[in-house]
Amino acid sequence: MAQRAVWLISHEPGTPLCGTVRFSRRYPTVEKRARVFNGASYVPIPEDGPFLKALLFELRLLDDDKDFVESRDSCSRINKTSIYGLLIGGEELWPVVAFLKNDIIYACVPLVEQTLSPHPPLISVSGVSQGFEFLFGIQDFLYSGQKNDSELNTKLSQLPDLLLQACPFGTLLDANLKNSLDNTNFASVTQPQKQPAWKTGTYKGKPQVSISITEKVKSMQYDKQGIADTWQVVGTVTCKCDLEGIMPNVTISLNLPTNGSPLQDILVHPCVTSLDSAILTSSSIDAMDDSAFSGPYKFPLTPPLESFNLCYYTSQVPVPPILGFYQMKEEEVQLRITINLKLHESVKNNFEFCEAHIPFYNRGPITHLEYKTSFGQLEVFREKSLLIWIIGQKFPKSMEISLSGTVTFGAKSHEKQPFDPICIGETAYLKLHFRILDYTLTGCYADQHSVQVFASGKPKISAYRKLISSDYYIWNSKAPAPVTYGSLLLVRCHN
Numbered sequence: 001m002a003q004r005a006v007w008l009i010s011h012e013p014g015t016p017l018c019g020t021v022r023f024s025r026r027y028p029t030v031e032k033r034a035r036v037f038n039g040a041s042y043v044p045i046p047e048d049g050p051f052l053k054a055l056l057f058e059l060r061l062l063d064d065d066k067d068f069v070e071s072r073d074s075c076s077r078i079n080k081t082s083i084y085g086l087l088i089g090g091e092e093l094w095p096v097v098a099f100l101k102n103d104i105i106y107a108c109v110p111l112v113e114q115t116l117s118p119h120p121p122l123i124s125v126s127g128v129s130q131g132f133e134f135l136f137g138i139q140d141f142l143y144s145g146q147k148n149d150s151e152l153n154t155k156l157s158q159l160p161d162l163l164l165q166a167c168p169f170g171t172l173l174d175a176n177l178k179n180s181l182d183n184t185n186f187a188s189v190t191q192p193q194k195q196p197a198w199k200t201g202t203y204k205g206k207p208q209v210s211i212s213i214t215e216k217v218k219s220m221q222y223d224k225q226g227i228a229d230t231w232q233v234v235g236t237v238t239c240k241c242d243l244e245g246i247m248p249n250v251t252i253s254l255n256l257p258t259n260g261s262p263l264q265d266i267l268v269h270p271c272v273t274s275l276d277s278a279i280l281t282s283s284s285i286d287a288m289d290d291s292a293f294s295g296p297y298k299f300p301l302t303p304p305l306e307s308f309n310l311c312y313y314t315s316q317v318p319v320p321p322i323l324g325f326y327q328m329k330e331e332e333v334q335l336r337i338t339i340n341l342k343l344h345e346s347v348k349n350n351f352e353f354c355e356a357h358i359p360f361y362n363r364g365p366i367t368h369l370e371y372k373t374s375f376g377q378l379e380v381f382r383e384k385s386l387l388i389w390i391i392g393q394k395f396p397k398s399m400e401i402s403l404s405g406t407v408t409f410g411a412k413s414h415e416k417q418p419f420d421p422i423c424i425g426e427t428a429y430l431k432l433h434f435r436i437l438d439y440t441l442t443g444c445y446a447d448q449h450s451v452q453v454f455a456s457g458k459p460k461i462s463a464y465r466k467l468i469s470s471d472y473y474i475w476n477s478k479a480p481a482p483v484t485y486g487s488l489l490l491v492r493c494h495n
Contacts, residue, residue, distance in 0.1 A: 028277070
């Protein structure tokens with residue numbers, strides 16, 4: 001007997017969504033068991049947004065829900081059990097235990113240890129009765145002695161830690177959450193909280209939460225047979241929580257689209273109070289498979305006053321955003337260069353800027369240049385022996401661009417010309433510099449509607465994201481030997 005997920009949803013008629021998810025918890029270890037037990041009939045737990053919409057529709061709690069819907073309202077669908085099947089993304093999530101009490105919808109999804117097609121008799125699903133016991137226990141905890149919204153918010157903020165004791169890994173041990181409360185060192189609801197030593201003050205003003213996701217993509221491309229190209233994505237989530245109160249509690253969720261790349265090697269800020277084990281154990285060392293945890297990634301936390309990095313992560317995306325080919329050949333006193341760049345079709349074609357820097361080390365100044373480009377503009381820095389191909393904000397419709405030409409150099413001056421111990425002879429590279437706003441390569445985003453804040457006042461939630469190039473190299477395919485990140489960093493550090 002176990003639970004796959006649990007939700008607490010406030011019913012808010014008259015608002016755009018008609019409700020808000022006040023609390024949710026998923027159990028990845030139970031989800032893996034469900035995938036095995038249910039087989040081909042397995043339906044994954046959806047994100048909070050689709051679940052909220054489907055549940056309110058099934059419970060007939062949407063403001064504009066006045067028309068007769070045969071699949072839900074016919075006489076054959078009269079429900080007397082508070083157990084529902086929710087149609088989400090063309091698949092039915094069943095069984096969903098849900099009931100409305102004091103404008104709060106309590107819902108959970110029990111584990112069914114057999115196939116779901118056809119639906120087994122409810123009496124054979126032991127997790128259903130446990131689900132009711134679980135939800136009634138939460139209801140008793142929230143409303144025993146509760147007098148106002150402030151006390152309700154305080155109790156909601158205590159739930160993540162209480163459920164670690166009362167329902168670890170989705171298995172209910174004690175439905176009486178008051179027992180867990182007695183064993184947990186919480187400040188009393190009626191007693192004022194003490195200022196922690198690490199927090200030097202409190203915020204006064206308009207409440208707001210800002211979340212920024214920045215992904216940096218690195219790449220080493222060689223276009224040489226027998227030598228694999230490499231690339232990596234490193235992400236940073238930065239937050240600023242301006243909230244009144246001594247110890248406000250916030251839960252921030254990171255989500256991925258259906259085809260998103262799972263986050264790995266996640267490191268979190270010390271202010272994060274608890275985490276699902278699947279988040280901590282997802283590692284880039286392990287081979288990727290369909291069972292990799294793909295979110296949502298929930299971070300309950302007590303934020304500091306200043307801006308902080310909530311977490312860092314890596315991800316193994318299937319392809320780099322821009323594929324490149326660079327060929328440089330020495331022909332007597334000049335160099336002949338050929339460059340082809342292709343933007344992958346899955347990448348957002350809307351750059352803040354995009355440039356290709358083409359340096360020529362250990363040579364004299366550029367004295368003559370002949371070139372042809374299919375797109376963009378070329379700037380020449382003669383004394384620095386550098387070409388900058390300004391691609392601009394968009395690739396053409398073909399997603400492919402090219403540059404070719406010949407470069408002639410003058411006499412070399414050791415004082416003025418750039419020197420590099422690696423780029424000798426035909427060992428050369430071009431380096432891409434670009435930035436794309438409102439986009440991440442993994443698809444990772446922070447859903448503003450899923451941010452849960454347990455503090456006075458309704459905060460303004462802002463979420464931003466961007467992709468930035470970092471050490472994005474395309475090496476001359478004619479180079480005698482490949483240059484790795486390790487050797488490049490070693491030389492750069494020594495110089």
